Amino acid sequence: MAGAVLLVAACRVSLPGVSVALPGVAIRPGPTHPSPSWAKYVVAPNSRDVRPVGVLTSTPNGANSNVTDPQGVLGQGVATLSRTAPPAKPLWPSSTTAVASSFHAPNTDNGQPRTYAASNAVDADPTTFWNDDTIAAYPDVLTITSPSPVLLPGITLLSSIDGVPQDYTVDTWNGAGWVTAATVTRNTDVQHAIAFASPVTTTSIRVTVTKDQSTGKGEFTRVNEIYPGIVAADVPPSITVDFGKVVVGYPRITFAGASPGHPGIRLAFSETQQYLTDTSDFTRSDNGDAITPGTDQIAVPTGSSSWTDSHGCVDGNKVCADGLHGFRYLKISLDALAADAPDTQAYGTVRISGVSLDFTAYLGTPASYKGWFESSDTALNRYWYDASYTNELITDTFRSTDVDPRGADNPGLEGKLVLQDGAKRDRDPYVGDIAVSGRTDYLTHAVPAAAKNVLADLADHQRADGWIPPASINNYTLPLFDYPLWWVTSSWDYVLYSGDTAYGAAYYANLQRVLDIWYPSVTDTNGLLSKGLNGTGGYGDYAFLPRTGEVTYYNALYVLALQDAGAMATSLGHPADAAAWSSRAKTVSAAINAHLWDPTVNAYLDSATGDVRHAQDGNGIAILAGVAGPQKATAALGYLQAATATPYGNSFMDNDTLVSDGLSRVYAFTSYPEIQARFLNGQANSAIAEIKRLYGWMSTNDPGITDWEGVGAGGSMYEGPYTSAAHGWSTGVLPALTNDLLGATPTGPGFSTWTVAPHPGTVSWAKGQLPTPHGPLIVSWTVGSGRHAFDLAVDVPRGTAGKVSIPIVATDQVRVDGRLVWDGRHPHVDVTLEGGYLTVAGVGPGHHTVNVSHGGH
Numbered sequence: 001m002a003g004a005v006l007l008v009a010a011c012r013v014s015l016p017g018v019s020v021a022l023p024g025v026a027i028r029p030g031p032t033h034p035s036p037s038w039a040k041y042v043v044a045p046n047s048r049d050v051r052p053v054g055v056l057t058s059t060p061n062g063a064n065s066n067v068t069d070p071q072g073v074l075g076q077g078v079a080t081l082s083r084t085a086p087p088a089k090p091l092w093p094s095s096t097t098a099v100a101s102s103f104h105a106p107n108t109d110n111g112q113p114r115t116y117a118a119s120n121a122v123d124a125d126p127t128t129f130w131n132d133d134t135i136a137a138y139p140d141v142l143t144i145t146s147p148s149p150v151l152l153p154g155i156t157l158l159s160s161i162d163g164v165p166q167d168y169t170v171d172t173w174n175g176a177g178w179v180t181a182a183t184v185t186r187n188t189d190v191q192h193a194i195a196f197a198s199p200v201t202t203t204s205i206r207v208t209v210t211k212d213q214s215t216g217k218g219e220f221t222r223v224n225e226i227y228p229g230i231v232a233a234d235v236p237p238s239i240t241v242d243f244g245k246v247v248v249g250y251p252r253i254t255f256a257g258a259s260p261g262h263p264g265i266r267l268a269f270s271e272t273q274q275y276l277t278d279t280s281d282f283t284r285s286d287n288g289d290a291i292t293p294g295t296d297q298i299a300v301p302t303g304s305s306s307w308t309d310s311h312g313c314v315d316g317n318k319v320c321a322d323g324l325h326g327f328r329y330l331k332i333s334l335d336a337l338a339a340d341a342p343d344t345q346a347y348g349t350v351r352i353s354g355v356s357l358d359f360t361a362y363l364g365t366p367a368s369y370k371g372w373f374e375s376s377d378t379a380l381n382r383y384w385y386d387a388s389y390t391n392e393l394i395t396d397t398f399r400s401t402d403v404d405p406r407g408a409d410n411p412g413l414e415g416k417l418v419l420q421d422g423a424k425r426d427r428d429p430y431v432g433d434i435a436v437s438g439r440t441d442y443l444t445h446a447v448p449a450a451a452k453n454v455l456a457d458l459a460d461h462q463r464a465d466g467w468i469p470p471a472s473i474n475n476y477t478l479p480l481f482d483y484p485l486w487w488v489t490s491s492w493d494y495v496l497y498s499g500d501t502a503y504g505a506a507y508y509a510n511l512q513r514v515l516d517i518w519y520p521s522v523t524d525t526n527g528l529l530s531k532g533l534n535g536t537g538g539y540g541d542y543a544f545l546p547r548t549g550e551v552t553y554y555n556a557l558y559v560l561a562l563q564d565a566g567a568m569a570t571s572l573g574h575p576a577d578a579a580a581w582s583s584r585a586k587t588v589s590a591a592i593n594a595h596l597w598d599p600t601v602n603a604y605l606d607s608a609t610g611d612v613r614h615a616q617d618g619n620g621i622a623i624l625a626g627v628a629g630p631q632k633a634t635a636a637l638g639y640l641q642a643a644t645a646t647p648y649g650n651s652f653m654d655n656d657t658l659v660s661d662g663l664s665r666v667y668a669f670t671s672y673p674e675i676q677a678r679f680l681n682g683q684a685n686s687a688i689a690e691i692k693r694l695y696g697w698m699s700t701n702d703p704g705i706t707d708w709e710g711v712g713a714g715g716s717m718y719e720g721p722y723t724s725a726a727h728g729w730s731t732g733v734l735p736a737l738t739n740d741l742l743g744a745t746p747t748g749p750g751f752s753t754w755t756v757a758p759h760p761g762t763v764s765w766a767k768g769q770l771p772t773p774h775g776p777l778i779v780s781w782t783v784g785s786g787r788h789a790f791d792l793a794v795d796v797p798r799g800t801a802g803k804v805s806i807p808i809v810a811t812d813q814v815r816v817d818g819r820l821v822w823d824g825r826h827p828h829v830d831v832t833l834e835g836g837y838l839t840v841a842g843v844g845p846g847h848h849t850v851n852v853s854h855g856g857h
Contacts, residue, residue, distance in 0.1 A: 035366045036366065036372070037374060038372050038373065038374040038381065038385075039366040041374075041381050041382055041384070041385035042364065042365070042366050042369070042385055042388075042389075043245060043385060043386065043389045043705055044363060044364040044365060044389055044392055045247070045359055045363065046365070047359075047363075048249075048358060048359040048360075048363060049356055049357075049358070049359075050243065050247050050249070050356060050357040050358075050359045051074070051075075051243075051355070051356050051357075052073070052074060052241035052242055052243050052244070052330070052355055052356075053242055053243060053244035054074070054241070054242050054244075055070050055071055055073065055074065055239060055240070055241055055242070056240040056241065056242040056273075056329060057238075057239075057240045058070040058237075058238065058239045058240070059235055059236070059237050059238045059239075061237075062233075062235055062237075063086075063232065064083060064084045064085070064086050064234065065081075065082065065083045065084075065234075065235060065236065065237040065334070066080075066081070066082040066083070066237060067079070067080070067081055067082075067237045067238070067239060068080045068082075070239045072351075072352060072353060073239055073241055073332070073352050073353075073354065073355045074241075074354075074355070075353065075354050077353075078256045078351050078352065078353045079239060079351070079352045079353075080349060080350070080351050080352075081237040081238070081239070081332075081333075081334040081349070081350050081351075081352070082237065082334070082348075082349045082350075083236060083237055083263075083334045083335075083346065083347045083348065083349075084347055085346075085347045086232065086234045089124075089227050089229075089231050090227050090228050090229035090231070091124055091227075091228070092122050092144070092146055092150070092228050093146050093147055093148055093150065094147075095147045096122050096144060096145065096146045096147065097119070097122075097144070097145050098118040098119050098121050098122045098130070098142060098143065098144045098145075099118050099142075099143050099145075100117075100118035100130055100132065100140070100141065100142045100143070101132065101134075101139070101140055101141040101142075102132050102133040102134055102140070103116050103117050103118055103130060103131060103132060103133055104116040104131040104132065104133045104220070105133070114128075115128070116129065116130060116131035116133075117130065118130045118142055118143075120223075120224070121142060121144070121223045121224070121225060121226050122144055122225070122226060123225075124225070125225075126158055126224045126225050126338075127224070127338060127339070128224065129159075129160060129222050129223060129224040129225075130142060130221075130222070130223045130224075131220050131221070131222050132209075132220055132221040133220075134220075135218055135219055135220055136212075136214075136219040138209065138210045138211065139208050139209060139210050140208075140209040140212075140221040141206065141207070141208050141209075142206070142207045142209075142221075142223060142226070143204065143205070143206045143207075144204065144205050144206075144207075144226060145203060145204045146202075146203050146204065146228075147203075148203070149201050149202065149203050150201070150202065150203070150228050151199055151200075151201050152172070152196065152199060152200050152201070152202060152205070152228055152229065153195060153196060153199045153229060153230055154181075154182070154193060154194050154195035154196045154229065154230050155170060155193075155194055155205065155226055155227060155228060155229070155230075156191065156192065156193045156194070156226070156227040156229065156230060156231040157191070157192050157194065157207070157223060157225075157226055158190065158191045158223070158224045158225040158226070158227070159190050159191075159192075159222050159223055159224060160190065160222045160224060161190055161215075161277050161278060161279060162215060162217040162218075162222060163212050163213040163214065163215045163217055163218070163219065163220065163222060164187060164188060164189065164190055164192075164212070164213045164222070165184075165187065165207075165209045165211075165212055165213075165221055165222075165223070166184075166185070166186055166187050166188070166211045166212060166213050167184065167185050167186070167187075167209070167210045167211035168183075168184050168187075168207055168208060168209040168210060168211075169182070169183050169184070169207070169208045169210075170182040170183075170184070170194055170196075170205060170206070170207055171205065171206040171207075171208070172196075172200045172202040172204070172205050172206075173202050173203060173204035173205070173206075174202070178206060181196045181197070181200055181205075182194045182195075182196055188213065189233075191231070191233050193230045193231060193232070193233075195230055205226075207223070207226065209221045215720065216719070216720030216721065216722070236266075236278075236333040236334050236335035236346070237333070237334050238331055238332060238333040238334070239331075239332050239352075240276065240329055240330065240331045240332070241329070241330050241332070241355055242328065242329055243327070243328055243329070243330070243357065244328070245328060245389075245703060245704060245705045245706065246271055246326060246327065246328050246393060246423055246424075246703050246705070246706045246725055246726045247326070247327065247328070247357055247359060247393075247423075248324065248325070248326040248327075248359065248360060248361050248393050248396070248423040248424075248726075249324060249325075249357045249358045249359040249360040249361070250308055250309045250310070250323065250324055250325075250357065250358040250360065251267065251269075251296075251308075251309045251325060251330065251355070251356075251357050251358075252306065252307065252308045252309070252354075252355070252356045252357065252358060253265070253298070253306070253307045253332070253352060253354070253355055254304075254305075254306050254307075254352070254353050254354035254355075254356075255300055255301075255304060255305045255306070255307065255350065255351065255352055255353070256304055256351040256352065256353040257302060257303060257304055257351045258300040258301065258302055258348060258349060258350045258351065259302070259348040259349040259350075260302055260348075261345050261348055262299040262300060262301065262343060262344045262345065263299075263300055263334060263336070263344065263345055263346075263347065263348030263349065263350050264297060264298065264299060264300070264319075264334070264335055264336025264337075264340065264344035264345060264346055265297070265298040265300055265332060265333065265334060265335075265350060266278075266295040266296070266297055266298075266332075266333045266335045266336065266337075267280075267295055267296040267297075267298070267309075267321075267330060267331070267332060267333075268280045268294070268295050268330075268331040268333070269281065269283075269296075269325045269326075269327035269329070269330055269331075270327055270328070270329045270331075270721070271326065271327055271328050271329075271424060271703050271724075271725035271726070272328070272329075272702045272703050272717065272721075272725060273329060273702055274702065274717070275717075275720070275721035276329050276331060277331075278294075278295070278331070278333065278335075279293070279294030279295055280294055280295060280322075280325075280327075281327075281424075281721035281722075282424055282425055282721055282722055283295075283296075283322050283325075293337070296309060296320070296321035296322050296325075297319045297320055297321060297336065297337060297340060297344065298319070298321070298344075299314060299319045299336075299340070299343050299344035300344075300350050308358065309321050309322070309323055309324070309325065310323050310401070311323030311324070311401040311402070312401075314343065315343050318339065318340045318343050318344075319340050319343050319344055323401050323402060324360065324399075324401070324402040324427070325424070326393065326422065326423030326424035326425075326724075326726060327424065328702075328703040328725075330355065332352070332355070334346070334347075334348070334350055360396055360397070361392055361393045361394070361395055361396045361423070362391075362392040362393075362395035362396070362445060362447070363392070364388060364389060364392040364444070364445060368445050369388075369444060369445060370444070370445060370446040370769075370771035370776070371442075371443045371444050371445075371446065371738070371768070371769050371770050371771045371776075372444075372768055372769050373734075373737055373738050373742060373766070373767075373768040374766070374767055374768065375737075375741070375742075375763050375765060375766035375767070376763055376764040376765045376766070377688075377762070377763050379692060379696065380688070380691065380692075380737060380741075380763070382699060383691065383695040383696075383699060383733045383734075383737075384733065384734050384737050384738075386695070386698075386699055386705045386706065386707065387440060387695075387707055387730075387731035387732075387733050387734040388440065388444045388445075388731075388734060389705060389706065390705075390706045390707045390726050390727070390728065390730065390731050391419075391437050391440040391441060391444065391728050391731050391734075392445070393422075393423040393706065393726045394419055394420040394421065394422060394423060394437060394726070394727070394728040395417065395418075395419055395420075395441065395445075395447065395450050396417070396418070396420055397415060397416065397417055397418070398410070398413040398414060398415065398416050398417075398418045398420075398429075398453075399414070399415070400414055402427050403427050403428060404425050404426055404427040404428065405426065405428065405473060407473060407474055407475070408426070408427075408428035408471065408472045408473040408474075409472070410457070410472040412457055412460070413429075413453060413454070413457055413472065416449075416453045417447065417449055417450045417453060418450055418453050418454050419433065419434050419437045419438065419441065419450045419451055419454060419728055420728070421433050421724070421727060421728060421729070422709060422724030422726055422727045422728070423706075423724065423725075423726040424724050424725070424726065425722075425724055426471075426473075426724075428471050428472060428473055429454040429471060429472075430470050430471040430483070431454065431455065431458055431468075431470055431471070431483050431486050431487045431490055432470065432480075432482070432483050432486040432542050432669075432729065433669075433727075433728050433729035434451050434454060434455070434486070434490045434728075435486045435489055435490045435493070435729075436669060436672060436728065436729045436730070436731055436732045436735070437451075437728030437729060437731060438451040438490055438493055438494060438497075439493060439497070439732075439734075439735040439739075440728065440731040440732075440734045440735060442493070442497035442498070442771070443497075443734060443735055443738050443739075443770060443771070444734070446497075446771040448494060448497060448498040448500070451490065451493075451494050452494055452498070452500065452503060455487065455490060455491055455494060455503075455507075456503070456506075456507065457472070458470075458471070458472075458476075458487060459487070459491075459507045459510040461476040462510050462513065462514070463518075465517060465518055465521065466484075466513035466514045466515075466516070466517035466518030466519075466521075467484055467514065467518045468483070468484040468487045468510065468514050469483075470483035470484075470486075478540075479536070479538060479539040479540065480539060480540050480541055480542070481522075481529075481531050481536055481539040481540065481541050481554060482541045482542060482553070482554055482557060483541075483542070484514045484518065484519075485519075485554075485557045485558055485560075485561040486557070487514070488511060488514065488515065488561040488564055488565055489557075489560055489561050489564045491503070491504065491507065491511065491564075491568070492504075492564035492565070492567060492568050493564075495568065495571070495749050495750075496746045496747075496748070496749060496750075496751075497746060497750075497751075497772075498750060498773065499749050499750020499751070499752070499772075499773040500749075500750075501571060501572060501749050501750075504568050504571065504572055504749075505572055508568070508569075508572060508574070511565055511568065512577070515561070515562065515565055515581065519558065521533070521534045522534050522536055524550065526550065526591050526594075526595055527587055527588060527590075527591040528550045528555050528588065528591045528592065528595060528596075529550070529551070529554045529555050529558055529588075530549050530550050531547060531548050531549060531551060531554065532548050532549060541553075541554075542669065542670075543652075543667070545658060545659065546658065546659075547606070547607055547658065548607065548609050548610070549607050549608055549609030549610075550595060550596060550607060550608040550609065551606065551607045551608075551618065552592060552596045552604040552605060552606060552607070552615065552618030552619070552622060553606070553615060553617040553618035553621060555588055555591070555592050555596070555618075556592060556604075556618050556621040556622040556624075556625050556627055557621050557625075558588055559585045559588050559589050559592070559622075559625040559626075559627055560621060560624065560625040562581045562582070562584050562585035562588070563581075563582070563585050563625065563626075565577075565581045566578040566579075566581040566582045566585070569581065571748065571749050585625075589625070589626070589627040592604070592622065592627050593627065593628075593632075595608055596608060596618075597632065598612070598614065601614060601639050601643075602632070602635035602636065602638070602639055603619055603635065603636040603639040603640065604618050604619050604622050604628075604636060605618075606618060606653070606658065610657070610658075611655075611657035611658070612657075613653055613654055613655050613657050613658060613662070614639065614640075614643070614653075614654045615652060615653050615654075615670075616640060616644060616650060616651070616652045616653070616667075616670045616671065616673075616674055617652060617670040617673070619636045619637075619639075619640060619674070619677075620640075620670065620671075620672075620673030620674035620676070620677050621673045622636070623636060623637070623673075623677035623680075623681065624673050624676055624677055624680070630681070633677065633681045634681065634682075634683075637674070637677060637678060637681065637683060637686070639654075640654075640674060641686060644663070645693075646664070646666060646693070646715075647693060647697065647715065648666055648693060648694060648697035648698075648711050648715040649666035649668070649671055649690065649693050649694030649697065649711060650666065650671055650674060650690060650693075650694075651663050651664060651665060651666055652665055652666065652667050652670045652671075653665070661712060661713060661718070664712060664713040664714075665710060665711070665712055665713075665718050666694065666710065666711040666712075666718075667710050667711075667730075668694060668695075668698075668707055668708070668710075668727075668729070668730035668731075668732055668733070669729040669730060669732070671690065671694055671732065672732025672733075672735075672736060674690070675687045675690055675691060675732065675733070675736050675740075676732075676736055676739075676740055678690065679736065679740035679741060679759045679761075680740060680759070682835075682836070684741065684759040684760060684761030684762075685761045685762055687736070687740070687741075687759075687761065688741075688761045688762055688763070691733055691736070691737075694711075694733075695707070695733050697711065697715055698711070698730075701715065703725050706725055706726035707726065707727060707730035707731055707733075708723060708724070708725050708726075708727060708730060709723050709724040709725070709727035709729070709730060710723060738768055738770065740759055741758070741759055741760070741761070741763060741766060742758065742766045742767075742768045742779055742781075743755075743756050743757040743758035743759060743779070743781075743805075744756045744768070744770050744777060744779045745757075746770075746772070747802070750772060750773040750774070751770070751772035751773065751774060751777060751797070751800050752799070752800055752801075753800065753801060753802055754777060754800060754801075754802035754803075755802055755803045755804075755805065756779055756792070756794055756802065756803070756804045756805065757803075757804075757805035757806075757837060757839075758781050758792065758806065758807065759807075760781070760783050760807070763783075764782065764783045765780070765781065765782040765783065766780070766781060767779065767780035767781075768780075772797055772800065774797040774798055774799040774800050775797035775798065776795070776797060777794070777795070777796065777797060777800070778793075778794065778795040779792070779793070779794050779795075780792070780793050780794075781793070781806075784852075786854075787853050787854045787855050788853055788854075789808070789812055789852040789853055789854050790806055790807065790808070790850075790851075790852040791849070791850070791851050791852070792804065792806055792849065792850040792851075793847065793848065793849050793850075794843065794847075794848050794850075795846070795847050795848075796843060796844060796845045796846055796847075796848065797845060798845045799845070800844075800845065801842060801843060801844045801845075802843050803839055803840065803841045803842075803843065804816075804839070804840045804843050804848070804850060805837040805838065805839040805840075806837065806838055806850050806852055807836055807837055808822070808833075808836065808837070808838050808852050809836070809854075810824070810825075810833065811824045811825070811854070811855075812824060812838075812852050812853065812854055813852070813853050813854075813855070814831075814838055814850065814851070814852050815849075815850070815851045815853075816829075816840055816848065816849070816850050817848055817849055818849070821838075821840060822838055824855075830842075
């Protein structure tokens with residue numbers, strides 16, 4: 001029997017935990033054993049058996065429902081939920097009709113045919129509903145006519161959590177005309193009873209809606225049922241537990257027993273309280289899986305038992321569950337779907353003695369960190385380890401039962417460690433995300449196989465024309481224009497950090513095909529990539545934006561990919577390819593500057609086609625790739641700061657001409673290149689300020705700790721409940737702080753060569769460790785005061801060598817390992833001074849110090 005696993009158990013599970021959680025505030029457990037100073041920032045669970053930290057809410061006792069000892073779900077006794085069947089609801093006389101001003105055309109919802117006619121509002125079936133066909137346009141009118149007079153003390157309108165009618169009037173027919181019986185404003189109740197001033201006998205009522213709730217599900221009028229009378233709310237008894245932060249895995253519930261007849265439990269999951277309702281903020285049913293209509297269902301047996309969530313159904317298509325979930329809050333209700341009868345029922349008594357989670361993601365304890373970071377700025381430290389935890393949540397085994405969307409299942413990845421997109425969704429690895437999440441992994445727990453498995457799989461599904469798919473979704477056919485370039489850069493990143501040149505050699509032909517066949521096929525006469533050529537008009541990108549023609553982001557990323565491919569070619573002994581790709585990168589750079597620089601604002605255009613706008617992605621990557629020289633880089637960064645700053649980061653567009661929320665939408669994914677560009681172009685203070693606005697916002701707003709997929713207007717979840725609150729592509733703060741602020745970065749495969757170039761900004765000291773195949777590279781530095789200007793120490797592993805660059809003024813004195821190398825005017829050894837940094841080359845294995853003091857010649 002497939003589906004949720006229900007095991008009979010004789011014993012009761014004891015669940016430790018605090019009794020009360022602070023709403024919307026993430027709980028940060030401290031280390032339980034003596035550990036390094038940075039370990040206090042680690043936020044992962046202590047074990048795979050994760051328990052809630054408290055009970056958030058439980059429903060008050062009502063006429064037919066009751067909750068006793070809700071703390072029992074934490075192992076502090078036994079929680080009991082009881083519910084009795086309410087009186088029968090009033091029904092309209094047979095042959096009652098309903099007509100509406102409009103209704104939505106029939107369609108298929110979660111694999112099932114649906115109709116939305118007005119008659120659904122009087123069919124005594126609360127699972128069907130009338131849905132008007134004029135989104136956000138009013139009035140919407142529903143008229144119900146009975147074949148005989150009905151005495152109405154009022155009516156009860158049942159709607160949907162997808163959006164309720166908020167403002168409406170109820171009129172009754174007196175034989176000669178309509179008379180207003182009630183006016184409703186600002187309603188938020190799914191079931192709303194409207195009592196008339198005095199009972200009315202009538203054959204017809206009319207409901208006129210002038211405003212619906214906007215929830216992200218479409219601003220339509222939805223009426224599941226209008227009852228001819230006052231119906232008391234039948235609220236299922238429920239307990240909501242808080243796990244303290246976003247977690248991922250398989251929920252477990254221990255039952256101490258239940259009344260006969262298999263009373264039902266419905267589980268709703270949410271990453272935030274804002275979207276915590278009777279149904280989950282997101283389940284796979286939202287992506288076309290019909291078995292779970294927003295909740296997981298359990299039919300509870302009479303004896304003690306233990307239930308573990310598993311994807312599937314207990315009986316055919318009844319009593320179904322989703323399996324793995326990513327969430328912070330879990331609402332447990334005594335309720336059942338009508339369609340699940342007779343296997344379960346909505347009434348009875350259920351006793352619960354424990355709730356927990358089998359945590360499936362990477363368990364990032366202090367002992368598992370191969371790389372770490374700490375600085376004088378505690379906020380930055382928190383953001384680094386929050387990003388690490390976010391990335392741990394998406395580092396998991398690829399399992400067909402957990403894939404989302406379901407069409408992304410791939411036997412070639414089954415059972416392998418991968419970097420998913422998000423804890424909640426998407427449970428499918430996309431290569432653009434790995435451009436960030438891969439670096440985050442390499443710098444923390446260093447399990448590079450998680451990235452390699454995905455990169456290799458996508459290359460194995462390369463099209464004959466050279467295009468590389470972004471993910472396994474839709475059988476590797478989702479057409480994205482930019483993601484093959486991210487495959488190139490992510491492949492070089494993987495080789496840089498892991499030293500696995502065998503991977504580079506194995507997939508070198510794929511690299512050649514994508515750069516020498518596919519991208520030339522979409523290059524125009526200006527030498528620029530142009531979306532629309534070679535049948536790419538319908539291709540999307542990381543945000544499925546309707547961009548066309550010559551786009552700075554695509555072309556700047558192309559330059560970056562060509563540069564990385566050239567470095568790969570050099571490391572593998574292909575100098576001709578390296579030279580050709582380097583030459584092409586320079587040609588494309590020149591074309592970008594010739595055709596896409598906008599001198600009126602001193603920033604790069606988003607596109608040469610259509611409305612004028614300037615995008616964060618193109619400008620940030622153009623600076624990183626060296627397309628923009630120092631003057632253009634400074635100007636573009638200044639423009640972005642002036643035109644796109646919000647309290648929660650920098651928006652990804654400077655106006656709303658491409659998408660309606662361009663000026664209010666913030667992506668950490670595209671903010672990362674801009675933050676890097678600020679660090680690397682002498683603007684460390686503004687880089688840190690941008691980090692604090694963006695990551696400070698996510699850290700202090702529900703669910704806390706984890707990094708969101710995107711931030712929307714006013715600092716909201718940008719796509720409402722669908723938004724992933726734990727997304728790997730948003731963890732760029734971690735590599736930015738290690739590579740750019742601390743300043744340590746590999747330049748040759750496996751850190752065979754590296755650079756250390758600190759960018760302190762407002763930070764007075766920083767230290768960290770980078771894992772390499774040769775052993776750890778350890779860096780620390782302190783900004784001094786008075787004559788004592790700057791001290792740096794680096795521990796270099798055997799088999800590697802690098803360059804150390806330190807910020808100085810020309811009159812400083814610099815000593816390396818106690819030896820004077822710059823006397824304030826002249827070098828004493830082979831060092832270079834450029835852009836305010838003194839660079840010492842050839843730093844080999846061992847412990848080295850660099851000391852800078854003021855007061856030279």
